[in-house]
Amino acid sequence: MTTANILAIADQQQAVAAVLFYIFAGISAISALGVVISRNIVRTAVFLLFTLVGVAGLYFLLNAEFLAAVQLVVYAGGTLILIIFGVMLTSKSPFSRFEPKAVEVVIAISVASVIFFALVLAITRTKFAVNPTDFTAYPIDKLGQTLLGDFLVPFEIVSVLLLVVMIGAAYLAKGRRREAD
Amino acid sequence: MQILSDTSNFFFEKLILGDNPPLWQTIVFDLVVIAAGFAALVSVIAMFCIWWERKVAGHMQSRIGPNRVGPIGILQSLADGLKLLLKEDLMPRDADWFLFRLAPYLAFAPAFAAFLALPFAPNLVFEPRLNVGVFWVLAILSVEVMGVILAGWASNNKWSVYGGMREACQMVSYEIPLGISIIVGVMAAGTLNMVELGHLQSGGLHTWLIYKNPFVFLAFIVYFIASLASNKRAPFDLPESESELVAGFHTEYSGLRFSFFFFAEYGAMFVVGGIQAALFLGAWNDPFGLIGFYFHKFSHDGNTIGLIILNLIGLSIFIGKAMTIIFVQMWLRWTLPRPRIDQVLYACVKVLLPAACAILLGAAIWQLLVPDRPGYPWVDYNPFSAHDWIYSPAGNGTLGLITQIVLMLIGVGVSTAVVMWVLYAAASGRNLKQRLTDPAPIERAPAV
Numbered sequence: 330m331t332t333a334n335i336l337a338i339a340d341q342q343q344a345v346a347a348v349l350f351y352i353f354a355g356i357s358a359i360s361a362l363g364v365v366i367s368r369n370i371v372r373t374a375v376f377l378l379f380t381l382v383g384v385a386g387l388y389f390l391l392n393a394e395f396l397a398a399v400q401l402v403v404y405a406g407g408t409l410i411l412i413i414f415g416v417m418l419t420s421k422s423p424f425s426r427f428e429p430k431a432v433e434v435v436i437a438i439s440v441a442s443v444i445f446f447a448l449v450l451a452i453t454r455t456k457f458a459v460n461p462t463d464f465t466a467y468p469i470d471k472l473g474q475t476l477l478g479d480f481l482v483p484f485e486i487v488s489v490l491l492l493v494v495m496i497g498a499a500y501l502a503k504g505r506r507r508e509a510d
Numbered sequence: 511m512q513i514l515s516d517t518s519n520f521f522f523e524k525l526i527l528g529d530n531p532p533l534w535q536t537i538v539f540d541l542v543v544i545a546a547g548f549a550a551l552v553s554v555i556a557m558f559c560i561w562w563e564r565k566v567a568g569h570m571q572s573r574i575g576p577n578r579v580g581p582i583g584i585l586q587s588l589a590d591g592l593k594l595l596l597k598e599d600l601m602p603r604d605a606d607w608f609l610f611r612l613a614p615y616l617a618f619a620p621a622f623a624a625f626l627a628l629p630f631a632p633n634l635v636f637e638p639r640l641n642v643g644v645f646w647v648l649a650i651l652s653v654e655v656m657g658v659i660l661a662g663w664a665s666n667n668k669w670s671v672y673g674g675m676r677e678a679c680q681m682v683s684y685e686i687p688l689g690i691s692i693i694v695g696v697m698a699a700g701t702l703n704m705v706e707l708g709h710l711q712s713g714g715l716h717t718w719l720i721y722k723n724p725f726v727f728l729a730f731i732v733y734f735i736a737s738l739a740s741n742k743r744a745p746f747d748l749p750e751s752e753s754e755l756v757a758g759f760h761t762e763y764s765g766l767r768f769s770f771f772f773f774a775e776y777g778a779m780f781v782v783g784g785i786q787a788a789l790f791l792g793a794w795n796d797p798f799g800l801i802g803f804y805f806h807k808f809s810h811d812g813n814t815i816g817l818i819i820l821n822l823i824g825l826s827i828f829i830g831k832a833m834t835i836i837f838v839q840m841w842l843r844w845t846l847p848r849p850r851i852d853q854v855l856y857a858c859v860k861v862l863l864p865a866a867c868a869i870l871l872g873a874a875i876w877q878l879l880v881p882d883r884p885g886y887p888w889v890d891y892n893p894f895s896a897h898d899w900i901y902s903p904a905g906n907g908t909l910g911l912i913t914q915i916v917l918m919l920i921g922v923g924v925s926t927a928v929v930m931w932v933l934y935a936a937a938s939g940r941n942l943k944q945r946l947t948d949p950a951p952i953e954r955a956p957a958v
Contacts (some may be wrong), residue, residue, distance in 0.1 A: 371609065372606070375660065394646070397646075410682055413678065414659075418675075468641060469642060469702060470701075
């Protein structure tokens, strides 16, 4: 095993990683377009699922396994199911459709294009580090220690915020039922 | 990129491809393993479980079950599969065609993907470096629900939508006690990596995580109940309760698409049982710690044939454990009546969830009061030495060892009693069946 061989294998790995990146990025981008274009709410949610799965794949590619699994369990498994659940409970016709007005479409497109150009500018002008942090040296127990050690206060503030949101939601749901009675 | 580079612990890959193979060989090897190994494994397990379920159901209802195709009807699933393959592919006219076609794959693919992290044997894990193994399986199984909900929704049928909605609320609520009980096990282990979980428990029966402390023991029970609900297995099979919803979410499905749902369900059953075996019941390890001992010995000596045999034994032990859990799931299915949906949710939110939280708190306090070394490797552990058996497994702390042994005695006692009971019931059931199938009463019956 010579150094040249190792370098060749490293090059091949770069190539495979690039191919996988384009596959996952393509899945995300195409299904994100589907989210915008589709007029059926449930289909929109399904396209969103594929967008989120594609992003989870990108996280895997960056060795951020925990983030990828969190992405799947929180967004794909939790939030999306709640969205679909909400649609099922609230929609009156079986396949309710989005019918946006022309003004709404124009406003949405202009806002989205401004954000898009801002992002493109920001990405092209930023100088990224050539050797990013090595995530392999950052195991999951270290992540937990960091969350509950260095970042304890923000972590607790976020959990209190979530608790407040939950209590608020429960209060709203209860109040509405009392009115119905 | 780590996932493609480090192959240090891929024993079988090294055996076949040699050291430092070209990258394309590794990729082709992985694809072949997925296509030939995992696809076949999932299908065979699902088909075997379907046959087994019908056989168990038959025996529990004093029937015989499938017995025509092959010896004791074991090829029945194959014949059914052929029939489903040739059936007309029906789709309701007003269904959402795109989602209707997509849903079976969305249900099946996650169940298949979850197999990639299961530790079948020390070297028979597809991705041993997956540091979030348990969490990954949990995450991917939560995606599986999407397929079921979409199937119910896209069928555009009242019964199916009810089934999908029930699945949604059931899954979303039972996922919380499921996750918390897994956290209790992970806290006792100190790792999420499934291979490490296996090696951690290689010191004999009393080092299995279920006996680590009383709270893990209780978490095991909570996990089992929650896993039944998240797999929509009876008594929580409300999404497809046939007496009220026809067949629930898969009412409108026929042919191959229908069979995909079945494969997904039985695949997920195996995955859930596999997590239970890996996290609580010692993964591939035998009760005496022999596999762990010989694994380290053979790895040290470089004994290839010994390692292959050891891996095959570990594989059969792991599958046996998961199958035992599946049998208990079937047993409950054909024993318990089905509760109403509000009772199911009551049981989760007001009983199981507080219980899981209390167990989590108790496990955390136990961890503080009874310190031990999480992640203790059993490299030097010799199961033939009485000294090792008594002293080294406890890590440090006698209280931990005493707890382990007491819990082990309880566990072994209860499971022995249950097995004896099952054997007794099977034996007396055979007598009963002989009496029932005796044609004499029919012959004696008066002609109408």
